Amino acid sequence: MGTRKGIVYLVGAGPGDAGLLTLRGAECLARADVIVYDHLVNEALLCHASQNAERIYVGKRAGSHTMPQDEINKLLATHATQGKTVVRLKGGDPFLFGRGGEEALYLADHSVPFEVVPGVTSAIAVPAYAGIPVSQRGYNVSVHIITGHEAPEKSESDLDWKALARCEGTLVFLMGVANLDRIAKELIRHGRPSSTPCAVIRWGTLPEQTTVVAPLGEIAERVRAAQISPPAITVVGEVVRLREQLKWFERKPLFGVRVAVTRPPDQSRELIASLREAGADVLLTPTIEIHPRPLTEEVRKELELLHSYDWAVFTSANGVHIFFEYLGRMGQDARSLADLRIAAIGDKTAEALSQHGIHADVTPDRFVQEALASAIPVLSGDRVLIPRAAAARDALERDLTARGGKVRVLPLYDTRVCESGVTQLLRELREGRVHVVTFTSASTFESLAESAHDADLPQLLQNVLLASIGPITSAAITRKGCRVAIEASHHNAQGLAEAIIEFFTNERSRSALEETKEVSS
Known part of the structure; x- marks a missing residue:
């Protein structure tokens, strides 16, 4: 087997807006082992990279250079000659007053393979x-x-x-x-x-x-x-x-607003897209990570006995995907649910079920456990399976049990603190770079609270707006002494984005009205 050959990609990061990175640039970041990036690079772009990729900051400001250019050149060549895929991420376009030509010449002189990925120029x-x-x-x-x-x-x-x-x-x-x-x-x-x-x-x-x-x-x-x-x-x-x-940009409803999204990346796409479309700059700072549990004999036994249940109740898209992954590993599929009625807590959970060929029989109007329990016409003696996170509220099973249901909770995954995301969020908050922080579950807030001292949390968050997806999440926030400024009427990602947009639209309308009054007086 031959020795792996390294390469350097000189990638233009664009002028700042994370949405202006090219598709080719995102592809290079996704497979990078090492990323060497500048001061003017939006760090939100690093979400395209693997968590295992080494990130090296070499930013230059007037009168302050983290690393001299000669050392940057050597750094790129050294990592590439070790067989690594290196992305040199440069603001704007690497060949327009960006010293990308110098770096390319150095690599060429030292026989290091490289490619240039042009960027959207700030000019x-x-x-x-x-x-x-x-x-x-x-x-x-x-x-x-x-x-x-x-x-x-x-x-x-x-x-x-x-x-x-x-x-x-x-x-x-x-x-x-x-x-x-x-x-x-x-x-x-x-x-x-x-x-x-x-x-x-x-x-x-x-x-x-x-x-x-x-x-x-x-x-x-x-x-x-x-x-x-x-x-x-x-x-x-x-x-x-x-x-x-x-x-046009300054007329967008969220122009001038930077929003931190605390949900895991694979669940944040719709929220991020809606916020960016409205003009916001979005920081992806996940505070939680999803860790599937092992497919134990206990779990296998319950999945083999699916036919004995009357209901399967799903409370998250994560639970749906892990559930069907386990079925697949056991040589089963959606047909195993043929004799059951299916309930989903919300539209995204129902959408996840549909991806596996299952139509939810019950989806409540409000996406909370209490509304889901009320919507399920459980009969006394009905057997109910709830595949979910290990740690979760128990309002659903208590209600169904009180009505005569025989409920079995099947823990499929754990929700843990995402240390890197929390660290980044705390840094952004302390530097005053965030205007809004979104929380899409109680756990997204509680994970942040775990990492910050309770006494410091209200002070840390006092100058930002906290946006909650619904009343359960809001209750978790207020219990820690923090104030919720925005709460979604529809408890999903689109509803949360709409609530944030409405808030700023109303605030700016009030400000404009006050300015008009001052001028007229």
Whole structure:
């Protein structure tokens, strides 16, 4: 068997919005053994990687370099020559002022295999998110992307300011905030009208996105007044005038909102998609992990006796999938449930059953145990099997037992604290980067509470909005002294997303009304 060959993928991470990573980039991350990433990379992208992948931060900020470029080059080559798949994750596009060319040349010189995965460049995407098309018929016939990061102590610029000032195209300066005074003065000195529309966009495509628009002659002063600091992009040209009509991103209901989702990744797709569609930046910080229990003889015995039950009651999609996985390992399938009536606690659990060819006979209007118990027409003496998590509320079995049912709870999996997700969430909370934290079950909150001291929890969460999927989850939150700001009327992922959107829509409507009152008075 031959020695495994390593490779380095130079992957463009895009401008910040996690949804702008390319499919090819996500594929590379999924199979990476090592990920070397920069300061401007959205860490939400790391959810595409295996939990076993080594993550190495080499971010650079002005005046602060975690690792010199020469060492980064050597790091990439070293891991690849050890037979590892390495992803070098770089903000924007790796070959556009990103030093990706230097890294590729180093790898080529050392005979290290590499591939380049282009990324969505901030030079085009950031203006687009601010409502500025870098090209528009009738406005310009060219676009020029320029580094704005020339050292101020240089006696002469490498840029041809005369050519830049006289061209009628759009100018996009990357990394130019510190030199904005010089950029504006040089353009004006060489013939660009001081009235030329100009925009500076900070943290484009993210909740912190801020845009300052002013004539070229005033832009530096306006940017200082707004306290704009890197990272930011400067756009110079007539296309800036289109911003007021085209600023689509800022009109989304969740623009400026960062939401932490605490559900496991495979159960969060619908919630994340709904929140991102509404303009939110989503952090996946799962606080729980699902661990299936072994297929023991006790479990086998119950599954072999399915025909003796009258009801099978499922309280989660996890329980459904693990249940059918065990049936499959025993050489059985959905036909084993032919003589039973089936109940599901909610639409997602019913949907999971349908994936295995089973239609739920009962699904309540409210997705809580009490409503499920009331919806099941159990008769005295009916045998009821409840495949579920080992630790769960017992309201369902108590109700069915009180009505004469003979209930057997079959624990199929354990819910445990996800240490990495909780650690990340606590860090984001302490850094003040989160606006909303969602909880889709009592266990998602209790796992966070376990890892934080009870006395500190209300203080840690006091400046964020807690969004709960329903009353049971809300009760778990309030028992710890924390306040629920948002509770879903429909107790599912879509209902939770809609409740968050409605909350911010109403808040912004109230703010706009207050501003109108202040102006009129």
